[in-house]
Amino acid sequence: xxxxxxxxxxxxxxxxxxxxxxxxxxxxxxxxxxxxxxxxxxxxxxxxxxxxxxxxxxxxxxxxxxxxxxxxxxxxxxxxxxxxxxxxxxxxxxxxxxxxxxxxxxxxxxxxxxxxxxxxxxxxxxxxxxxxxxxxxxxxxxxxxxxxxxxxxxxxxxxxxxxxxxxxxxxxxxxxxxxxxxxxxxxxxxxxxxxxxxxxxxxxxxxxxxxxxxxxxxxxxxxxxxxxxxxxxxxxxxxxxxxxxxxxxxxxxxxxxxxxxxxxxxxxxxxxxxxxxxxxxxxxxxxxxxxxxxxxxxxxxxxxxxxxxxxxxxxxxxxx
Numbered sequence: 001x002x003x004x005x006x007x008x009x010x011x012x013x014x015x016x017x018x019x020x021x022x023x024x025x026x027x028x029x030x031x032x033x034x035x036x037x038x039x040x041x042x043x044x045x046x047x048x049x050x051x052x053x054x055x056x057x058x059x060x061x062x063x064x065x066x067x068x069x070x071x072x073x074x075x076x077x078x079x080x081x082x083x084x085x086x087x088x089x090x091x092x093x094x095x096x097x098x099x100x101x102x103x104x105x106x107x108x109x110x111x112x113x114x115x116x117x118x119x120x121x122x123x124x125x126x127x128x129x130x131x132x133x134x135x136x137x138x139x140x141x142x143x144x145x146x147x148x149x150x151x152x153x154x155x156x157x158x159x160x161x162x163x164x165x166x167x168x169x170x171x172x173x174x175x176x177x178x179x180x181x182x183x184x185x186x187x188x189x190x191x192x193x194x195x196x197x198x199x200x201x202x203x204x205x206x207x208x209x210x211x212x213x214x215x216x217x218x219x220x221x222x223x224x225x226x227x228x229x230x231x232x233x234x235x236x237x238x239x240x241x242x243x244x245x246x247x248x249x250x251x252x253x254x255x256x257x258x259x260x261x262x263x264x265x266x267x268x269x270x271x272x273x274x275x276x277x278x279x280x281x282x283x284x285x286x287x288x289x290x291x292x293x294x295x296x297x298x299x300x301x302x303x304x305x306x307x308x309x310x311x312x313x314x315x316x317x318x319x320x
Contacts, residue, residue: 093159101132110245119169
């Protein structure tokens with residue numbers, strides 16, 4: 001009696017193969033399934049729940065939003081349902097960017113005046129002006145911009161549009177960075193009759209620390225509010241605010257131009273066909289007595305600490 005051959009995966013696969021198809025060029029082809037695992041006829045409970053959600057709540061997520069957001073959360077700016085504390089921040093739309101660029105370039109308003117009027121941070125206003133200027137330059141050169149992509153992205157995130165009648169604040173513009181000297185805990189005894197101001201609080205932390213009014217991004221806006229509370233007309237205060245911010249920005253521009261001109265005058269250039277070599281005179285005395293001055297060559301890359309050197313005096317010479 002002949003022995004029965006042992007079954008194998010190859011043999012089972014051969015049994016599942018269908019009949020040969022019509023021969024082409026003298027060759028017969030067979031179609032076989034990729035896996036020998038039987039098809040699962042039942043679905044899990046999680047899969048059924050997913051299909052039910054797609055038929056009911058998820059029906060409105062089938063198409064992309066034409067305007068606004070379609071987040072899974074309950075609120076309009078809540079993208080993650082299980083994290084209600086995270087809210088999607090707003091971005092400036094095209095109308096707001098054009099208005100910022102027009103006010104700075106055409107109306108010649110200062111960055112602080114535009115920031116205070118539209119409720120946008122000064123750094124964001126400066127970034128919008130730079131990017132819009134680059135965009136106008138590319139359009140003048142005939143470069144193609146990704147306008148459809150930008151429009152699609154702006155349609156899926158919350159945006160801030162320009163509304164001349166009722167413009168709301170895009171973001172806080174008076175945020176002050178926490179200085180490391182103000183992070184210490186102090187107990188300063190003072191009399192009850194003394195008026196303890198912000199200048200006194202800054203001096204208590206350190207004698208060189210500026211008060212919060214002088215470290216704020218909009219110091220002129222604080223002066224405007226004080227003048228308004230003292231009875232000065234609002235039109236006069238606004239005119240003075242715009243004039244002061246314009247004068248401050250002009251001084252900063254003039255200072256920057258002088259710095260650039262001084263650097264250019266101290267630099268010798270040798271232009272070749274492929275490269276431009278720049279040479280500057282170096283003074284070794286600028287590093288100071290300790291050799292760790294910030295004006296020295298390579299100071300931007302950092303200087304190693306020498307607090308563990310032998311004979312180094314680590315006793316502080318001043319108390320903050």
